[in-house]
Amino acid sequence: DVQLVESGGGLVQPGGSLRLSCVASGFIFSSYEMNWVRHSPGKGLEWISYISTSGDRIYYADLVKGRFFISRDNAKNSLYLQMNSLRDEDTAIYYCARDTMSAGVHFDFWGQGILVTVSS
Amino acid sequence: EIVLTQSPATLSLSPGERATLSCRASQSISSFLAWYQQRPGQAPRLLIYDAFNRAAGIPARFSGSGSGTDFTLTISSLEPDDFAIYYCQQRKSWPVTFGPGTTVDIK
Numbered sequence: 583d584v585q586l587v588e589s590g591g592g593l594v595q596p597g598g599s600l601r602l603s604c605v606a607s608g609f610i611f612s613s614y615e616m617n618w619v620r621h622s623p624g625k626g627l628e629w630i631s632y633i634s635t636s637g638d639r640i641y642y643a644d645l646v647k648g649r650f651f652i653s654r655d656n657a658k659n660s661l662y663l664q665m666n667s668l669r670d671e672d673t674a675i676y677y678c679a680r681d682t683m684s685a686g687v688h689f690d691f692w693g694q695g696i697l698v699t700v701s702s
Numbered sequence: 703e704i705v706l707t708q709s710p711a712t713l714s715l716s717p718g719e720r721a722t723l724s725c726r727a728s729q730s731i732s733s734f735l736a737w738y739q740q741r742p743g744q745a746p747r748l749l750i751y752d753a754f755n756r757a758a759g760i761p762a763r764f765s766g767s768g769s770g771t772d773f774t775l776t777i778s779s780l781e782p783d784d785f786a787i788y789y790c791q792q793r794k795s796w797p798v799t800f801g802p803g804t805t806v807d808i809k
Contacts, residue, residue: 617798619746627738627746627789629798643797677745685751687793688736690758692745 584608584691586678591696598668598700604661604678604693612656615681617689618663620674620698630676631663632687646672668700704728704792706801714809721777723804725790730770734794737766737775740803741786749788750775780806 590602602618618630631652632641640652651664661678676696679689705728715721725735733753738746748757750766753773763778777784785808790801 621740621746626802627740627791627800629791629800632796632798641796682748682751685736685755685793686734687798688748688751688791689738689746690748690751692747695745 584680586680586691586693588676588678588693588696591676591698593699593701594668595702596669596700599664599666600668600698602663602665602676602678602696602698604663606659606661606678606680609680611659614683615687616654616661617679617681617687618650618652618661618676619679619689619692620672620676621695622674625674628674632681633661665698668698670700672698673700674698703797704731704795704799706790706792706799708788708790708801708804710804711802712805712807714807715780716809717780717782719780721775721780721784721806723775723777723788723806725768725773725775725801727771727773727792727794731792731794733769734792735766735768735773736791736793737764738789738791739784739786740789741783746789777806 585607633652649667653662678693680691682690707726709724737750740746754766787803
C-alpha cells in the first residue's frame with residue numbers, strides 16, 4: 583500500500599525554523615513528483631511547493647518563496663521541507679502529496695499531515 | 703494566479719439526494735481541474751482528475767464535468783460518508799491553486 587508519513591512538526595516561535603520530513607513507501611518514490619500542501623481553518627488548502635523526480639525543477643507559492651525550501655533524497659525515499667523565518671500565518675497542518683503519474687499536478691496520495699504551530 | 707471560486711459555500715441535503723457543486727476559474731484552464739473530498743480530521747482524497755476522470759477506487763456516484771472556466775462535481779445519491787468539504791484544484795499554470803471549498807452537510 584502507498585504510504586506517506588510526515589514528521590518534524592511542532593511548536594515554534596515566530597522567526598524560528600523547522601524541517602519537515604515525509605517518508606514514502608509502497609511505490610517507486612523516485613518516479614513521482616512530489617509536493618507540500620497545507621491546510622488551515624481560515625484559509626483552506628494551500629499548495630506550498632513542488633519538486634520534480636530528480637529535483638531539477640522546483641516551484642514555490644509566493645507566500646513562502648525565499649523562506650521555505652523543498653528537497654528530496656530518492657535513496658531514502660524521503661521528501662523534506664525546510665521552513666525558515668516562520669510567521670504566525672504559517673500555522674497549519676502540512677501534508678506531503680504525490681502527483682498523479684498520468685495527470686500531472688493533481689494529488690492522488692496524501693500523508694496524514696503534521697501540525698506546525700507558530701506562536702510566541 | 704488563477705483564482706477558483708466555488709458555489710455554494712454550503713449545501714444542505716439529505717441522504718439519497720443529488721448534490722451539484724460548482725467551481726469557476728478566473729481564466730480558462732482547459733480540463734486541468736481536480737476535485738477532492740476532505741472529512742474532518744482526515745487528509746484530502748482525490749475524487750476526480752482532469753475534470754471528469756474518476757480516481758482509483760472512487761464510486762460511480764461521483765462524476766465530474768466541464769471545461770474552460772466552469773466545472774461541476776455531481777454526487778448522484780448522497781451516502782452518509784459523503785457529508786464533507788469538497789475542494790476543486792487547477793493545474794493549468796503555476797502556482798497550483800485550490801478553491802475555498804463547498805461544505806455538504808446533512809439537512
